[in-house]
Every structure is written in C-alpha cells, then in structure tokens.
Amino acid sequence: MTCELLQQVRVLDPVAGSDRVADVLIEDGVVGAIADALTDYPADTSIHNCQGLILGPGLIDLYSHASEPGFEARETLESLMQAGAAGGFTQIAVLPATAPPLDNPATISWLMEKVTHLRQRKQPGHHSSRLTPPASPSALPHLHCWAALTTEARGQQMTDLADLATAEIVGFADGNPVNNLLLLRRLLEYLNPLGKPIALWACDLELAGNGVMREGPEAIRFGLAGVPAMAETVALSALLECVETTGTPVHLMRVSTARSVDLIRLAKARGLPITASTSWMHLLLNSEAVGSYDPNLRLNPPLGNSADQEALINGLQTGILDAIAIDHTPYTYEEKTVAFAEAPPGAIGLELALPLLWQALVETNRWTPLELWRCLSLHPARCLHQQPGAIAVGEPAELTLYDPHYPWVIDGQSLRSLSRNTPWFEQPVTGRVLKTWCD
Numbered sequence: 239m240t241c242e243l244l245q246q247v248r249v250l251d252p253v254a255g256s257d258r259v260a261d262v263l264i265e266d267g268v269v270g271a272i273a274d275a276l277t278d279y280p281a282d283t284s285i286h287n288c289q290g291l292i293l294g295p296g297l298i299d300l301y302s303h304a305s306e307p308g309f310e311a312r313e314t315l316e317s318l319m320q321a322g323a324a325g326g327f328t329q330i331a332v333l334p335a336t337a338p339p340l341d342n343p344a345t346i347s348w349l350m351e352k353v354t355h356l357r358q359r360k361q362p363g364h365h366s367s368r369l370t371p372p373a374s375p376s377a378l379p380h381l382h383c384w385a386a387l388t389t390e391a392r393g394q395q396m397t398d399l400a401d402l403a404t405a406e407i408v409g410f411a412d413g414n415p416v417n418n419l420l421l422l423r424r425l426l427e428y429l430n431p432l433g434k435p436i437a438l439w440a441c442d443l444e445l446a447g448n449g450v451m452r453e454g455p456e457a458i459r460f461g462l463a464g465v466p467a468m469a470e471t472v473a474l475s476a477l478l479e480c481v482e483t484t485g486t487p488v489h490l491m492r493v494s495t496a497r498s499v500d501l502i503r504l505a506k507a508r509g510l511p512i513t514a515s516t517s518w519m520h521l522l523l524n525s526e527a528v529g530s531y532d533p534n535l536r537l538n539p540p541l542g543n544s545a546d547q548e549a550l551i552n553g554l555q556t557g558i559l560d561a562i563a564i565d566h567t568p569y570t571y572e573e574k575t576v577a578f579a580e581a582p583p584g585a586i587g588l589e590l591a592l593p594l595l596w597q598a599l600v601e602t603n604r605w606t607p608l609e610l611w612r613c614l615s616l617h618p619a620r621c622l623h624q625q626p627g628a629i630a631v632g633e634p635a636e637l638t639l640y641d642p643h644y645p646w647v648i649d650g651q652s653l654r655s656l657s658r659n660t661p662w663f664e665q666p667v668t669g670r671v672l673k674t675w676c677d
Contacts, residue, residue, distance in 0.1 A: 239265060242283065243264075244261065246260075257608055259274075264637075296327065299329070299330045300618050314656065315381070328675070329636075380676065419476055442468075454543055456528065465540050467542075478510060492563075493514050521550055521598070534581075562595070587660070590662060594662070
C-alpha cells in the first residue's frame with residue numbers, strides 16, 4: 239500500500255464550495271481521510287509538510303491539440319500528457335485535427351490504446367519531505383478524444399456520427415468552424431438523439447478574411463490585417479438560432495468578444511441548452527500585446543481589445559461563460575519563427591495556465607481561489623457531461639498540489655512539452671504544480 243499524508247494543506251473543493259486547511263491522507267490512489275489534524279495513519283506513510291500549498295481537484299482541459307499521429311515533431315501523446323500532469327491537469331480532451339484525423343473508430347481506437355499503454359507504464363516515483371516539481375510527472379492524465387464532425391473535404395460532408403458514437407469518445411467537435419448553415423443544422427439534428435457533448439467554434443471565415451489580429455485602432459497602428467468582431471458574432475447568432483430550432487445542447491468554444499458574451503447571456507436567459515468557454519490567454523492579454531509582433535501571440539481567434547478582455551473575465555465570474563479552456567496548440571521552432579502575419583495560429587499552455595492565471599486573477603484579489611478552480615475543473619467537467627471531482631473520503635485521488643509561491647523560469651529544461659511557442663518563454667514566473675494524482 240502506498241500512503242501519503244499532506245499535512246496542513248489548503249484544500250479547495252469547488253463541489254462542496256469549501257476552502258479550508260486540513261490534513262489529507264491518500265491511500266493507494268484514494269482519499270483515505272480528511273481532518274483538521276490526523277494522527278492515525280499507517281507506519282510507512284510518506285509525510286509531507288504542505289503549509290502554504292493548495293490542494294484541489296485535478297484540472298480538466300476542454301480542448302487541445304494532440305499532434306500525434308501526424309505531427310510528432312510538435313508534440314507526442316506522451317509529451318502532451320506529461321505537460322498536462324506538470325500543469326495540474328488530470329483530464330485532457332484532444333481535438334481531431336491529427337493526420338489521419340480522428341474521424342473513424344479505427345484511428346480513435348489506436349490512439350486510446352496507446353494512451354492506455356502510456357498510462358499503465360510505470361512512471362518514476364517522487365518522494366521527499368517537502369514536495370518539489372519532479373523531472374518527470376509520476377502519473378499521467380486521462381486523455382479523451384473529440385471525434386470529428388465532418389470529413390477533410392472542408393466541412394462539406396458529415397462523418398459517420400452514429401458509428402463514431404459507439405467509439406471511445408467524449409463527444410463531437412471539429413476545432414474548425416462549420417460555416418455551411420444547412421450542414422450545421424443537419425449535424426445538430428442527427429446528433430441530438432446520440433446524447434454526446436458537441437463543441438462548436440463560431441467564426442465566419444469569409445468575414446475573418448486574411449486578418450491576423452482583432453480589427454481596431456491597434457491593428458491600424460501595428461499595420462496588421464484585422465479580423466472584425468462580427469466574424470464571431472454573426473456566426474454565433476446563426477449558431478444560436480440553429481440550437482433554438484433543434485434543441486440540441488452545444489458547447490461554444492473560443493468565445494473572444496464582449497458582444498458574444500452578451501449574446502450568450504441573452505440566449506441562456508431564454509433557456510437555450512448551451513455552455514461556453516474562452517481561452518486562458520484571452521483573459522491575460524489583449525490586442526495591445528500584439529505590438530511586440532511576437533508570433534506566439536498570433537492566435538485564433540485573435541486576442542480581443544481591452545473591453546473584450548474585461549467582458550470575458552466578468553462573464554466567467556458571473557456564470558455567463560462556464561469554463562476556461564487551454565487550447566494547447568504546439569508548433570515547432572521553425573514553424574513559429576516567421577513574421578507575425580505568416581505564423582500559424584496557436585500557443586502552448588498546459589504547464590503555464592494555472593500559475594499565470596493565479597498571479598493575474600487571484601494574487602490581485604480579482605477572483606477567489608475557488609472561482610479560478612471552478613473554471614478549470616468543476617465547470618469543464620460539467621461541459622463534458624462528466625461527474626465533477628470532489629475531495630472526499632473514499633473518492634479517487636484525482637488531485638493537484640500547487641505551490642503559489644514557487645519561483646521558476648519557463649525554459650527548455652522546465653517545460654515537458656516538446657514545443658516552446660509561448661510568449662512567456664525564458665521569462666520568470668511564480669507558482670508551480672508540485673504533484674498530480676491521476677488514478
């Protein structure tokens with residue numbers, strides 16, 4: 239039996255809504271006891287002094303890119319899972335944009351078999367009286383697959399939805415917009431009886447054109463082509479009409495504008511069955527940051543203006559938006575080391591989201607720790623139609639231990655991801671995950 243005692247750790251439980259300091263005993267991957275002070279525990283228990291540390295349910299990422307199969311130079315399944323564990327994530331849902339794509343049961347079965355093999359393979363142990371980040375995580379997170387909604391033929395044909403629904407998938411998502419409204423309506427009609435989560439990104443590609451940042455004064459100053467906010471809101475309005483007509487529950491991905499937050503608020507008030515998420519980077523930065531021309535700030539959707547950023551933060555705090563997604567999108571050094579307008583959109587984030595969000599929102603007293611943890615664990619679980627994790631005796635130990643005061647530098651030695659495409663690369667940061675339990 240493997241036993242660990244976390245003494246005087248600050249326990250955040252978003253399910254119970256509690257924030258307390260306690261001793262927590264973990265026995266063979268299960269929460270064995272929680273008390274103000276535990277004195278009765280097995281003799282061979284590893285005891286950790288956890289004063290000043292945070293223990294919460296494992297974080298859950300709604301959508302990220304696996305890269306394997308097809309783009310292993312960017313990220314492998316193993317490096318993705320190690321990056322997730324290093325960032326406190328115990329569950330990650332990956333988009334189907336692989337090569338070949340996750341649009342048939344055979345490819346999905348291959349991927350899940352490899353994930354199972356990686357998780358079952360013995361990982362190096364990590365024991366000390368004061369926990370520190372291990373060179374390699376001692377446990378790897380669960381990986382879920384989003385199955386493709388459409389074929390590679392630019393979204394003109396549905397995949398075999400009923401066949402895919404029998405595979406080991408979490409739900410359906412393309413990761414790309416479905417701009418054919420007739421196809422979108424048919425998709426929602428066919429998917430309704432299958433009862434699987436559906437994630438859609440509202441973006442009108444014609445309105446977006448060749449834009450690379452949010453349209454506005456900053457785009458003019460920086461000399462970059464702009465993407466109008468209406469590229470998102472026009473598509474979102476049409477999508478909401480389809481949802482209202484079909485009654486099919488939908489998760490709205492990558493919300494990035496203040497007007498979108500308002501549309502979602504009105505739709506929820508009408509009782510539409512929707513949930514919504516935004517990317518973590520859209521909470522931290524706005525279009526002013528693009529003035530550095532760092533290609534790692536080339537995102538899709540682009541960073542919004544300051545009003546958009548404020549609306550997204552308030553939307554999450556008030557419940558209009560439900561969750562924060564990481565949208566981890568790795569690229570090689572060669573792919574990203576180009577002019578801003580030529581760079582592929584996306585950045586990594588699994589290892590960085592928790593400490594940077596904590597510093598920006600919790601340390602500034604903008605959010606409480608529980609509010610942040612809800613948006614990264616409890617609410618993503620609900621968006622995936624899963625039972626949210628709770629810290630309670632007898633429950634599986636899917637937990638994250640976080641030190642909000644741990645200083646480190648984001649560099650090639652500290653990152654588990656194979657890619658380095660982040661605007662914070664080679665910068666110091668405070669706060670790091672010390673351990674995740676992914677049983």
